[in-house]
Amino acid sequence: MPLSPIMSRALAAIAITATASTLPAAQTASAEPVSCAQWTRHTVAAGYGILENLGFDGRGNLLLAEQSATGSSGTLQRLGADGSRSVAVSDVEGPGSILTAGDTAYFTTGNSVTAALTDRADGTIQALHLDSGTVQTVATGLTMPNGLAQLPNGDFVVSRDIGAGTLTRVTSDNIATPYVPSLSSTNGLAFDPHRNRLIVSTTFNPTSVIAAVDYADPDSPPRQAVIPGVGPLNSADDLTVGPDGKAYVTLNVAGAVQQVDVDTGRTCAIADGLPLSSSARFGSGPGWDPNALYVTSFLGTVTELTPP
Template sequence: MGSIVAALAVGVPGAATAAGPPPAAAALERCAAPAQVKVFREGGVPLLDWRENLEFDGRGTLWVAHIAKHRVEGYAPDGTLRTSFPVNGPGGLRRGPDGMMYVNFGVNPLSSWASGGGVMRFDPAAAHPRPEKVVEGVSGVNGLAIDAEGNFYLSRELATGIVKIRPDGTKDAEWTRKANVFGANGLEIVGDQLYASVITDASSPVVRIPLKNPEQHTRVTELSPNPLKLKLLDDLTFFNGKLVVASFRDGELIEVDPATGKSCVLVSGLRMPSSVRVARGFGDSDPRRDLFVVEASGRIVKVTAG
C-alpha cells in the first residue's frame, strides 16, 4: 500500500473504468463457510513493523517484504526466519515464470510519489540471495503482477494507468495508456485477465483488465455501499475460483466472485492487512484451504477456509 493519508484525503472516484455499470453496492454479509485465523508470526509496533507483501516460491519458503525495515525476509514453514537481505522500500512480491522471485523497490507507504522505483530479481534457491535491478525509473510503484510471458505490471496509487514493462525492460506505453485505471493497488493475473483493486475510489471497486485488450477494462464489483467508508482495498489473490481482497481499513478479507461480482466477508478482525496469498509448496499448508496474510501491524497470519 502506498499513501494511506492521500487515499483517505482523496476518497473520491478517479478516472476508473470503461464500459457498463458495475453491480450495485450492498452491505457485505459473512461468507457461509467459516474461516479460522492463526498467528504465524507476531508483530511489533503497528506501522513501525509494517510488512507490506508476501509470496511463496513453491520450494518451501515464504518471502515477505518488510517495508518498515527495508528488507525482504524468507521464512520456513515452522516460522523460522531463514534469511533476509536489504531492499530499499520493498513492495509487491511475485514469483516469475522463470522460477525467480521479483520484488518492487522504492515503495513508500507515506508517499505514492517516491521516485527511483522499479523491480528487483533474486534467486530463492540461493543461500544468500543477491537482488539485482531489472526495472528502474518508475515512480510511485506499489503492486506487482507478472504474466506467463514475463511481462511486468506495476500499479501506482496516485496515477492513471497500470505500467506494463516488457521482459527486455522497455515500457509498453500504449498498453499503459489504454489501462487507464486510476489508483490501482493490488494486482492478480487469472488466465488472460488482470484484476486490480482500487484504493483511492470511495466505492472500493475491483477492476478486470483483459491483457490483450486493456481498453476494455470493466468493474467487477464495488465493495463500499457507503462512499464515506471506503475500504482502502490493498492486495488480492485468486483462491478456489474466487478473488480474495484485503481491506486495509476494515481489517477484512473479502471474497469476490469474478463472474458475478457477488461478494462476502471471509475474515474480519485483522489488523491493517496489506497482502494475501495462497499457500503453495509450504510445509503442510494446503493451497485449497490456506491463505497467508501480512499486516501493517507486523503480524503474519494464516487463514484456513472451511
C-alpha cells in the same frame, strides 16, 4: 522524514477521496453482499515491522516485504514453515509486492508515499534468484511501484495507488508504457491464467472496485465488481486469485478479507477483525496449506485463514 505506510494510508484516504474519479460502469457487475462462513484464523507469526506483502518461494519459505517505520528502507524476510526466520535480502528501499515464478522471486522497490507525491522515479523491479540468493535489477525508472503481476508474454505490470499514475506495463527490455488508463488508484494485481485476465483492486476511489482486464483486449472496458462501503474506508489493498477463480482482497483500513466474484459481483467477508491487513496468498510449497489463505498486516503479523 518520510511518512510511515500507516500514516500515509490515512492521509491519502483524506486527500484522494475528494479528487478520485469513478470507473466506467458499462461492465460493472453489482450484487447484494452475501453472507459466507467465517474462515478459522491462526496467528503464524508476529513481531515483524510493517509487512507490505508476501509470496511463497516453493521451497518451504514465506517471503515477506518488511518496511521500516519511516516507510523507506526495509528488507525481504524469510519465514520457514517450521517458524525459522532469516533475511533473504537486506537494505531494500520501500519493498512492495512479491511475485514468485519458478526459481525467481520478483519484488518491487521504491514503494513509498514520498516517491508518489514527488513523482520520484526511483522505483525498480528486482529479481531474487532463489538458488544462489543473488539479486538482479530487472526494471528501473518506476514511480511507487506497488502491486506486481506478470503477463503471459513475460511483460510485467505494476500499480500505483497514490498520485497521477495508474498501471504501467514494463517489457523485458525495460520499456514502460501506461496500461489500462481507465483504472485509477490501482493497488493489488494478480493474473488469472484460467480466464486470461488481470485482476486489479482500487484503493482510494469513492468505491472499492475489483476489475478484470482482458489480456487479449486490454483496451476494452474491464468487468468490475464493487465491494460495499466507502472506498477509502475500505482501502482495498493487495489480492490473490483462488483455485475457485474468485479474488481474495485485503481491506487495509476496514481490517477484513473479502471474497469477490468479479463475474457475478457477489462479495462477502470471509474474515474481519484483521486490522491493517495488507496482502494475501494461498499456501504453496512444503509445510504450507494450499487451501489456507495467509494474510500479512502493517502490524507485523502473518495470519493463516482456513476455510470451513
